[in-house]
Every structure is written in C-alpha cells, then in structure tokens.
Amino acid sequence: MADSVCCDLILKAIFICLLKSAFSYSFRSCTEIPDSNHTIFGCIKRQEPDIITIVHDLPHTATNLTITRCNLSEVKERSFQHLPNLNSLVLDYNHIVKIHKDAFINLSQLQTLNLSCNDLSSLHHVFHDLHNLTELLLGNNKLNTIDPLLFFNLTNLKTLDLRRNYLHNFSVLVQSIMHLSRLTKLDLSYNSLTTLHHSTCLPRSLTSLYLSDNKLYTLGCDKSFLKYVKVLDFSDNTRLSSKAFQDLNLENIKYLRLRFTNVTVKKLLDYTNVSRWHIDFSGLKLKDNRALSKLCFLLQHHHSKEKQISKLILQSNSITFLKNNTLSYCPSVTDVIDLSRNEMKNTGCLQFLNGQNQLKTLKIEHNHLTRLVSCNKTNKFHSLRNLSYRYNRILQVSGFAFNNTPKLTNLELNINIIAYLDHKALSGLKNLITLRLDNNLLTDVYNDSFIDLISLKTLNLRNNKIAVIFNYSFHTLSNLTILDLGGNKITQLKPHAFDGLFSLTNLYLDRNRLKDIDGMLFGRLHTTLKVLDLQANHIQYFTEHTHSPFINLTRLLDLKLDAQEPYGITLLPRAFFRGLKSLKSLYLTNNHISGFGEETFDDLLNLEFLTLDNTGVGIAQLKPGIFKNLRKLKQLFVENMGIKSFSKEVFGNLTGLKVLHLNRNAMLSLDIHLLDSLTNLSYIDLRSCPLSCGCQNSDLQNWTKSNQRLQFPYLYNITCQDHPGSYFHNFDTNVCYLDLGLYLFSSTYAFTVLLTLLPLLYVRLYWKFKYGYYVFRSWFGEQWRRLRDQEEKYNYDAFISYNSADENWVMEQLLPNLESSSFRLCLHHRDFELGRDIVDNIVAAVYGSRKTICVVSQSFLRSEWCSLEIQLASYRLFQEMQDVLLLVFLEPIPERQLSTYHRMRKVMLKKTYLQWPGSKCSDPTSAKELFWSQLKRALRSSNTGSQEEHKEDDQRRERVGVGIEEREYFVNQTPIDDELYYLMP
Known part of the structure; x- marks a missing residue:
C-alpha cells in the first residue's frame, strides 16, 4: 500500500514537471x-x-x-x-x-x-x-428496463438513484442489485412499477427504499422481503390498499410514509408488525377530530412497551379545525407534531395540545391561519421550544399571543401578510433566541415591540414595509448578534435607533432607501460590528471632502455597498474607507464611480476580497498606487471597468493575490513581467477582453503555453478583435521573433564603422574607387566595341598622356620626331571631340590608339587626369595582356615618391621605361638619337612584341656606342628583373 502511494506521488510530481515544460x-x-x-x-x-x-x-x-x-x-x-x-x-x-x-x-x-x-x-x-x-x-x-448484469461489478455501491424513469419490471431490477452487499439506499420514485413481485431477495444491507409516485396496486412480494428495510416510502401510490400489507414483516421500519394511498391506519396496524411510532400519518384522510381521536386511541392502545412517540406527522390531511384536547388521548409526543399543509384557519391558544406536556416542536405551516389571538389566560405549554407558522395568511398578531408558550426559543412567523404586530404581541418570550418576521407587511417597529426578548440573538425583519427605525427600538436586545432589516423602505435611522445593541455583529440594511451613512450612528456599534450590508440603497455624495462614516468601525470584517440607486455612488469621497483596518471583504459593484483616488484603499491593510465589477465609468484609469497597501488581498474582481492597461504601478503591490477577474475590460495587452512578480496568482480571467493578436502580445502567448502556476480560463475561446476569425492562443508570432536588437546593433555598428572609415577611405582610396569606376566603364565600352567590330581598328598609333606643364617638350620634341616618321598621334588639346564627356574622350583615345605614351614628370604625378589615363592604359596592360603602355620620364623621380603610385610601380617592374637624356649625359646628341630610336621601335612593335625586335634593338645600341656614363645612367634607371631587357648595349 505504501509503495502504491509513493508511486502515485512520484507520478504526480513527474506530471506536474511535464506540464510546466510542455503544456499550457x-x-x-x-x-x-x-x-x-x-x-x-x-x-x-x-x-x-x-x-x-x-x-x-x-x-x-x-x-x-x-x-x-x-x-x-x-x-x-x-x-x-x-x-x-x-x-x-x-x-x-x-x-x-x-x-x-x-x-x-x-x-x-x-x-x-x-x-x-x-x-x-x-x-x-x-x-x-x-x-x-x-x-x-x-x-x-x-430507462424502461435494467440489464440484470448492469451493476454486477459495483460491489461497493451504497446509493442507487433511479427516480423519474420508466421502469416497470421490479423483479429484473432486484435481480440486478441482489449481489450489492453494501447497498443502503435505493430510490425508485416516479417510475411505472405496478407490483413488487420478485424472483430474488433484496440485499440485507438495503435500509432505505423509496417507491413514491409509482402505480403500485399490490405489493406481491414475499412476507419477509422488506424485513431489513428501515426507511420505506410508498406515498402517492393512490391504488395501494391496506390489504397489500397483510402479514408483511416490517419489524425494522423506522420511518414509513403512506401519504395519498388507500391504506387505513387501523388495518395497517392489524395486518403488519410495524411500530406505530414510526409511521408518517400524512395524507391518510385524517381530516376531522373523530378520525384523529381514533388514531390516538390506536396509538395509545397498540401493543407496545413504549408509552411515548418522538414524532406525530399529520401533514396533508385536510384538517380544518382541532377541538380542545383532541390530541390529549394520543401517546406523549416528545419531539415534533407537524400539522403543515392542512386547511386550518384557527389554532386558538393551542388547546388541542392539552396533555402533550413534553412536546418540543410544533409546525403549522402552509395552512390558512389569518390571526393569532391573545393567550394571556390560557394553559401554558412550558415544554414547547420551537413554533412555526410559516406560509400562512396571518394578518394580525394580537397582544400576548405567545403568552401560552413562554419557553419558546425559536419562533417563525415569516412568509405571511402580517401588517399589525401588537406592542405586546411578543410579551413574555424572555427565552426566545431566533425570531423570524421576514416577508410580511410590517410598517412600524415600536420601542416596546421586542422589550421582553432579552435573550434574542437573531431578529429577521427582511422584506417588510418599514420606513423608519425609531429611537430605542431594540434597546433591550443586548444579546442580539444578527439584525436583518434588508428589503424594507427605510429612509431614516433615528439617532438612537441602535442603542442597546451591545452584541450586534451582523447588520443588514440592504435594499432600503438610505441616502447617506451616519457615521455617528454606526460608530456606536464599533466594538462588536463585523458585517454591514448597505447594498442597493440611495447613497450618494456630491463632494470629495466628506469625513469617513466608518472611522470608528475598526472591527468591521465585511462591508457591502453594491448597486446604489439609481445611478450608483458615482462620486467616492477621499479617504472614504478610513478606519476600516480589520476589513476583509469589500463589495462595490455596479456603482459607476467616476474615479478612485490613489489613497482610497490605503487603510484596508487586511483586505482579502474586493469586487469592483461594473464600477467604472467609460475607460477607467486606475491611479498608480491605488492598491499599494493591499498586500493581503486574495481575490480581486474588476470586470467591465474599462481598464486599458495592466500596469505595475497599479497592480504591482498585490503580492498576495490569488484570483483576478479582468473580464470585459479594454486591455489590448498584458505585461507578463508583472504576472511573474505576482507569485501567488493562480487564476486570471481575461474573457471578452480585446487582446491584440500582434507582436506586443507574442510574449504573453508564449507565457500562457509554458506557465503552470497561473490558470487562464477559456483561453482557447478568446478571439482576436483585430483579426476576425483568429484565436489568441495560436495567432502567428513568427514575424515577432526577429532579433531586432541584433539587427539594430549590427546596422548601427556597421554604420558607425563606415562613418569612421569614410574620411580615411576618402583620403586614401578616393581615386582608386574613381579609377575603378572608370576602368569598368572602359572595359565595358571596349567589350561593346569588340562585339560591334570584330577586327581591331586603331585611329592613332599613340595617345600622348602628359601634363600641360610639359606641353612645350611634347610640342617641340615629341611631336616633330614622331610625326616626321609618319606616326599618327592623339593629343587631347587637338584631337578630343568637342562637347563629349572628358572621361569618354580619354577612354576613346586609349582604346583608339595602339599605344599610350605617358610623359612622366613631377607635374604628371600631381595631375588627376594623367593618373586616370595611366590607370586605363595599365588596365589594358595587366588585365587584357596587351602591350600598349610606354613610360617616358622627363626627369629623375625618387623611388620613395613613386611608391605611392601602385599602378606605375607595377608597370615599371614589368616593362622597360625610357628616360629623357638630361645634362648629365656626356654626349646628349647621341643619347637623344638613341632615345628616339627606341621610342619609335616601341611604337612600331605589336602588343605582344618579338625576340627579333629585341635583337635589332641591341645591335642598334652597339652601333651607336653610348659612353660609360650614359650606360651606367640607363642601367640605374632600369628595373632589376630577369625578364626585362635593357636599353644599353
């Protein structure tokens, strides 16, 4: 057994863990x-x-x-x-x-x-x-029949209820339950049974059998069939007669009900061994004193050792009048005589009870009594403790009406039409504890109406017509704990209305017409009052600066102020609840309060239950800190308050909250961080809230799927107001899970780095980017040109790239020497097309010439356009593998200065370049002749060149016979590379 319990606990623990990790x-x-x-x-x-x-x-x-x-x-x-x-x-x-x-x-x-x-x-x-x-x-x-094996495995069954079906075969039914050894109660009322014929026995454990409202006309059962039954109900079987009970063993019966049958008491007692004390005589046509006297005689002289009976139930016998001493011939009744549901119009002073000196309870309910007469000088029934006249037509209660029952502790006069209660009507009832006068037509309560009720603890005057509670109305009721004045027409409470109520704990004034709360009046009850009900009155305030009427009620636990008429309280004064330090429950529903101050609930340190349903007007904005002191609050109802946000400033201090009803509010989202902080919250109702099915609620959707502490009732029925036809629990949240923070960081980081690098890139790489752009344009134009014209056609032998500062050398030296040898040269100032973009002119010149001659000088290096021209020519050299670039240096340029010109350095490492002879040459004429010879040979060569041309150049150099100084000069200016050829012999 212990192992089974341990296993069960382990399985439960595992299941809860799985719930927390997997299910909503x-x-x-x-x-x-x-x-x-x-x-x-x-x-x-x-x-x-x-x-x-x-x-x-x-x-x-x-x-x-x-x-x-x-x-x-x-x-x-x-x-x-x-x-x-x-x-x-x-x-x-x-x-x-x-x-x-x-x-x-x-x-x-x-x-x-x-x-x-x-x-x-x-x-x-x-x-x-x-x-x-x-x-x-x-x-x-x-059900019209029962399978004999239907209850076969129900071996522990104790109660079987089959009332109000269509069962008609009792034998089959008994067969289906005969093995149920623990069955104690079987209810077959309101079926269609006609007989109790059976083929087997009832379980011996069966003690209560209900067969009322069937169609029984005979029992047809074995004489000992009902031997062990203790409670047997045959009522409302109108065809059942006394003969059906002949010789039936009913020795264990403790309660037998035969209402509205054809059974007579005498024959029943003659035919069976049932105890007379345990028969319910209701509905057996005992409608007159003669029949009742016979009954009493039978009960008195029935063979039994007992001389007393506990109950005499005579309901529904159509009794209209009881003579004096009618029941004096009956055995002594110790507990209850019940004469309810008869037709009695007058009970006098209960003289019919003469001889019943031990009776404790008398019920005369649902009769036709119209008046309770004075009983000042009649026999007294000192044993009577409980008297009920409920559901009659009593209009008047005379003085000393209960003088004959001085020991009453419970008197029920409710649900009558009592309009007049004599000043002395209740005189003498010094032991009365409970008095019910509710649901009558009383209009006045006098200061001597309850003067003798010094032991009274509960007084119920609900639903009468009382308009004013006069001074000292209850001044002798020092033991009264519950006073119910609800449902009257009370408009005024006199200053001393509650004087003398030193023990009052519960005061009900709901559904009256009070317009304000008298703090001085209620203050007199401050030492005892725990429950104050003021629902549905006419309480209203027109200024916020009203002193708290509850300032002295420091022990009050429950306060109801719901639904004030006609429009609610509307304006709640500041510090209205000041002084209610012990209050545990506060009801303010349906009051349409325009606003709550942040100090409204400050004094309610022990509040556990608060309902504000339908209290707001329009869109309510609960002020931050309004619940700041309600750390013990367990249940909060704020339905239909128009609340738009569930904020930490409002709800954050409710750390003890367990149940929260937010149904029918205007909230579009819910803060899950706040829900996490409300560690005791176990239930939150969000039905009929227009929760948005957008990214602001994606975290809430996930939270509801993973959290096992908090219940969201009917979450799967909450629809999306902004997406008709969609449901909150499964709206698409994929788009919400882009890591915007990462993207923003990445983009911001890249942007910052770019802003940092742009100045450096501008200084260092501006022209490279620009050249790259132009190179791309030149390459694209060249490809297009080749597609358009398959054969290479050049307009010029060479394009001369130079700076304007070197224009004299070009015009006086270069141009005459080359054009005299029939070379066609392209010069920008002479041959560029007017009106055309300068870049397009440069590209056309570079690609329209077999060679590009760059006249390099200090000025050339500083020129942007010259740099562009050499970039384009070097692109053809390196990318298209065409020998189109010739470098001519007009002056010596240091190595370190050339190092910043990557393209030119690369050309100098791959190709021979020419140096214009300067003043250092011993024989300038011969050097210049060699210079022009080499330049012309280079212009004549194809883009790829040949070994034969190289050899011719070497021989020409030997014939010229350049001196040692010139040779050394040229050697120092040529690159050190095995693949290069030198200009010196």
Missing part, C-alpha cells in the same frame, strides 16, 4: 476551481460535440469533474481513460442518449457518478470497470 495551464473547455491544485474542474455550457474533445487536455491529477448543460449526445469509449484519479464525475443536465461499453474504463478510483437529467433509455455493461463506485445517480432519464 489553460483548458479549452473547462476551468479549474482556484486553489484546487489541479484536482477540481468544471465544464459548463460547452458547445463541443463530444466529451473527449471537452476533457482531452485535463491533467491526470483531476479528482472531481463536472460536465453539465452541454450539447452532448453520447459518451464514447475511453472518454476518461487519461483521468485515472477521478473520484467524482458529474454528467447531469446534458442530452446523453448513449453510453458506449468502455466509456468509463480506467476510472477504478471513481466513487460518485451522476448521470441524472439526460435522455438515457438503456444501459448495457457500461459500469464494469467502476469497482469503487459508492454512489450512482441515474434519475430523470428514460
């Missing part, structure tokens, strides 16, 4: 009762087509489940197999027609099953797995 603490069709620890669930008025859909997401820890008023037609197989711990299952008030064979499989722990108020007409083998079932309720169905 919300259920599609059911709600969990708050603080039930996942055990008690209700599924009410659901529209799902089957039970499996309703209960599929309930946890296996459920012990109590109620599914009621749903549109269900059947209970399918294995509907509850995942709920093995169910102890109670209620399926009443549905439309169930069919239950499948294995519907309740795996419910071996179930003890109570309620299937009443459905449309079941037959059941077969549906309870075979319910071994521990103790209570089975099948009332209000359409």
Whole structure:
C-alpha cells in the first residue's frame, strides 16, 4: 500500500514537471476551481460535440469533474481513460442518449457518478470497470428496463438513484442489485412499477427504499422481503390498499410514509408488525377530530412497551379545525407534531395540545391561519421550544399571543401578510433566541415591540414595509448578534435607533432607501460590528471632502455597498474607507464611480476580497498606487471597468493575490513581467477582453503555453478583435521573433564603422574607387566595341598622356620626331571631340590608339587626369595582356615618391621605361638619337612584341656606342628583373 502511494506521488510530481515544460495551464473547455491544485474542474455550457474533445487536455491529477448543460449526445469509449484519479464525475443536465461499453474504463478510483437529467433509455455493461463506485445517480432519464448484469461489478455501491424513469419490471431490477452487499439506499420514485413481485431477495444491507409516485396496486412480494428495510416510502401510490400489507414483516421500519394511498391506519396496524411510532400519518384522510381521536386511541392502545412517540406527522390531511384536547388521548409526543399543509384557519391558544406536556416542536405551516389571538389566560405549554407558522395568511398578531408558550426559543412567523404586530404581541418570550418576521407587511417597529426578548440573538425583519427605525427600538436586545432589516423602505435611522445593541455583529440594511451613512450612528456599534450590508440603497455624495462614516468601525470584517440607486455612488469621497483596518471583504459593484483616488484603499491593510465589477465609468484609469497597501488581498474582481492597461504601478503591490477577474475590460495587452512578480496568482480571467493578436502580445502567448502556476480560463475561446476569425492562443508570432536588437546593433555598428572609415577611405582610396569606376566603364565600352567590330581598328598609333606643364617638350620634341616618321598621334588639346564627356574622350583615345605614351614628370604625378589615363592604359596592360603602355620620364623621380603610385610601380617592374637624356649625359646628341630610336621601335612593335625586335634593338645600341656614363645612367634607371631587357648595349 505504501509503495502504491509513493508511486502515485512520484507520478504526480513527474506530471506536474511535464506540464510546466510542455503544456499550457489553460483548458479549452473547462476551468479549474482556484486553489484546487489541479484536482477540481468544471465544464459548463460547452458547445463541443463530444466529451473527449471537452476533457482531452485535463491533467491526470483531476479528482472531481463536472460536465453539465452541454450539447452532448453520447459518451464514447475511453472518454476518461487519461483521468485515472477521478473520484467524482458529474454528467447531469446534458442530452446523453448513449453510453458506449468502455466509456468509463480506467476510472477504478471513481466513487460518485451522476448521470441524472439526460435522455438515457438503456444501459448495457457500461459500469464494469467502476469497482469503487459508492454512489450512482441515474434519475430523470428514460430507462424502461435494467440489464440484470448492469451493476454486477459495483460491489461497493451504497446509493442507487433511479427516480423519474420508466421502469416497470421490479423483479429484473432486484435481480440486478441482489449481489450489492453494501447497498443502503435505493430510490425508485416516479417510475411505472405496478407490483413488487420478485424472483430474488433484496440485499440485507438495503435500509432505505423509496417507491413514491409509482402505480403500485399490490405489493406481491414475499412476507419477509422488506424485513431489513428501515426507511420505506410508498406515498402517492393512490391504488395501494391496506390489504397489500397483510402479514408483511416490517419489524425494522423506522420511518414509513403512506401519504395519498388507500391504506387505513387501523388495518395497517392489524395486518403488519410495524411500530406505530414510526409511521408518517400524512395524507391518510385524517381530516376531522373523530378520525384523529381514533388514531390516538390506536396509538395509545397498540401493543407496545413504549408509552411515548418522538414524532406525530399529520401533514396533508385536510384538517380544518382541532377541538380542545383532541390530541390529549394520543401517546406523549416528545419531539415534533407537524400539522403543515392542512386547511386550518384557527389554532386558538393551542388547546388541542392539552396533555402533550413534553412536546418540543410544533409546525403549522402552509395552512390558512389569518390571526393569532391573545393567550394571556390560557394553559401554558412550558415544554414547547420551537413554533412555526410559516406560509400562512396571518394578518394580525394580537397582544400576548405567545403568552401560552413562554419557553419558546425559536419562533417563525415569516412568509405571511402580517401588517399589525401588537406592542405586546411578543410579551413574555424572555427565552426566545431566533425570531423570524421576514416577508410580511410590517410598517412600524415600536420601542416596546421586542422589550421582553432579552435573550434574542437573531431578529429577521427582511422584506417588510418599514420606513423608519425609531429611537430605542431594540434597546433591550443586548444579546442580539444578527439584525436583518434588508428589503424594507427605510429612509431614516433615528439617532438612537441602535442603542442597546451591545452584541450586534451582523447588520443588514440592504435594499432600503438610505441616502447617506451616519457615521455617528454606526460608530456606536464599533466594538462588536463585523458585517454591514448597505447594498442597493440611495447613497450618494456630491463632494470629495466628506469625513469617513466608518472611522470608528475598526472591527468591521465585511462591508457591502453594491448597486446604489439609481445611478450608483458615482462620486467616492477621499479617504472614504478610513478606519476600516480589520476589513476583509469589500463589495462595490455596479456603482459607476467616476474615479478612485490613489489613497482610497490605503487603510484596508487586511483586505482579502474586493469586487469592483461594473464600477467604472467609460475607460477607467486606475491611479498608480491605488492598491499599494493591499498586500493581503486574495481575490480581486474588476470586470467591465474599462481598464486599458495592466500596469505595475497599479497592480504591482498585490503580492498576495490569488484570483483576478479582468473580464470585459479594454486591455489590448498584458505585461507578463508583472504576472511573474505576482507569485501567488493562480487564476486570471481575461474573457471578452480585446487582446491584440500582434507582436506586443507574442510574449504573453508564449507565457500562457509554458506557465503552470497561473490558470487562464477559456483561453482557447478568446478571439482576436483585430483579426476576425483568429484565436489568441495560436495567432502567428513568427514575424515577432526577429532579433531586432541584433539587427539594430549590427546596422548601427556597421554604420558607425563606415562613418569612421569614410574620411580615411576618402583620403586614401578616393581615386582608386574613381579609377575603378572608370576602368569598368572602359572595359565595358571596349567589350561593346569588340562585339560591334570584330577586327581591331586603331585611329592613332599613340595617345600622348602628359601634363600641360610639359606641353612645350611634347610640342617641340615629341611631336616633330614622331610625326616626321609618319606616326599618327592623339593629343587631347587637338584631337578630343568637342562637347563629349572628358572621361569618354580619354577612354576613346586609349582604346583608339595602339599605344599610350605617358610623359612622366613631377607635374604628371600631381595631375588627376594623367593618373586616370595611366590607370586605363595599365588596365589594358595587366588585365587584357596587351602591350600598349610606354613610360617616358622627363626627369629623375625618387623611388620613395613613386611608391605611392601602385599602378606605375607595377608597370615599371614589368616593362622597360625610357628616360629623357638630361645634362648629365656626356654626349646628349647621341643619347637623344638613341632615345628616339627606341621610342619609335616601341611604337612600331605589336602588343605582344618579338625576340627579333629585341635583337635589332641591341645591335642598334652597339652601333651607336653610348659612353660609360650614359650606360651606367640607363642601367640605374632600369628595373632589376630577369625578364626585362635593357636599353644599353
């Protein structure tokens, strides 16, 4: 057994862990009762087509489940197999027609099953797995027969309710229950049984059998068939006669009810061994004094050792009048005489009770009494403690009406039409503890009406016509604890109305016409008052600066101020609740209060329950800190308050809160961080709130799927107001999970770095980027040119790239020497097309010439356009592998200065360049002749060159015979590379 309990606890712990990591603490069709620890669930008025859909997401820890008023037609197989711990299952008030064979499989722990108020007409083998079932309720169905094996496995069944069906075969029914050795109660009322004929015996354990409202005309059972039954009800079987009971063994009967049958008392007592003390004589046509006298004689002289009976129940006998001493011939009744539901119009001073000196309770309810007369000089019934005249037509109560019952402790005069209560009507009732005068027509309460009721503890005057409570009306009621004045027309409470109420704890003034709260008046009750009900009065205030009427009620625990007429309180004064330091419950619903001050609830340090439903006007903005002192609050109802935001400033201090109703508010989102901080919150109702199905609620959606501490009732029924047809629990949140922070950081970082590098890039790489752009343009133009013209056609032999500072050398030296040798040269100032973009002219010149001659000087290096021209020419050299670039240096340029010109350095490392002879040459004429010869040869060569041309150049150099100085000069200016050829012989 211990191992089983341990295993069960372990499984529960594992399940709760799985819940927290996998499932949402919300259920599609059911709600969990708050603080039930996942055990008690209700599924009410659901529209799902089957039970499996309703209960599929309930946890296996459920012990109590109620599914009621749903549109269900059947209970399918294995509907509850995942709920093995169910102890109670209620399926009443549905439309169930069919239950499948294995519907309740795996419910071996179930003890109570309620299937009443459905449309079941037959059941077969549906309870075979319910071994521990103790209570089975099948009332209000359409069952017309019972399968003999239907209850076979219900060995622990104690209560079986089959009332209000169409059963007619009692023998089959008995056969189905004969083995139920623990069955104690069987209710077959309101069926169609005609006889108790049987083929087997009732279980000996059966003690209560209800057969009222059938069609029994004979019992037809074995004489000992009912031997062990103690409570037997045959009422409302109008055809059943005394003869049916002949020789029937009823020796153990403790209560026998035969109302509205044809059984006579004399024959019953003659035919059976039933004890006379245990018969309910209601509805046996004992309508006159003669019949009652005979009854008393039979009871008095019946063979029994007992001389007293505990109850004499004479309801529904059409008794109209009882003579003096009518019941004096009856055995002494110690407990109750019940004359309710007769036709008595007058009871006098209860003289018919003469001789009943031990009676404690007399009930004369539901009769036709119109007046209670004065009984000042009649016999007194000192034993009588409880007297009830409820549901009569009593209009007047005379003085000293209860002088004959001086020891009464409980008097019920409610639900009559009493308009006049004599000043002395209640005189002498010094032992009375409870007085009910509610639901009458009383208009006045006098200061001597209750003068003798010094022991009274409960006085109920609810629902009368009282308009004013005069001074000292209750001044002698020092022991009164409960005073109910609700439902009257009270407009005024006199200054001393409550004087003398030194023990009053509960005061009910609801549904009256009070316009304000008299702090001085209630203040006199400050030492004892715990409950004050002022609902539905006419209380209103027109200024916020009103002193608290509760300043002295430091012990008050419960205060109700709901629904003030006609429009609510509307304006709540500042510090209205000051002084209520012990208050635990406050009701303010339906008051349309225009606003709450942040100090409104400051004094309510011990408040546990607060309801503000329908209290706001329009969109309510609860001020920050309004609940700051309510750390003990457990339940908060703020439905339909127009609340737009669930903020930490308003709700953040409610650390003790367990239940929060926010239904029908204007909130579009909910702060999950605040929910996390409310560590005791276990239930939050958000139904009918227009929650947005947008990214602001994506975290809330995820939170509801992972949190197991907090229940969201009917979460799966919350629709998206901004996306009709969508549901909050599954709206698409994928777009919300882009890491915007990362993207913003990345973009900001890149932008910052770019802003940092731009100045450096501008200084260092501006022209490289620019050249790159131009190179791309030149390459694209060249490709287009080649596609357009397959054969290479050049307009010039060479394009001369130079700076204007070197224009004299070009015009006086270069141009005459080359053009005299029939070379066609392109010069920008002479041959560029007018009106054309300068870049396009440069590109056309470079690609329209076989060679490009760059005249390099200090000025050339400083020129942007010259740099562009050499860049374009070097692109053809390196990328297109065409020998098109010739460098001519007009002056020596240091190595370090050339190092910043990457393209030119690269050309100098790959190709021979020419140096214009300067003043250092010993023979300038010969050097210049060699210079022009080499330049012309280079212009004549193809783009790829040849070895023969190289050899001719070497021979020409030898014939010229350049001196040692010139040779050394040229050698120092040529690059050191095995693939290069030199200009010197």
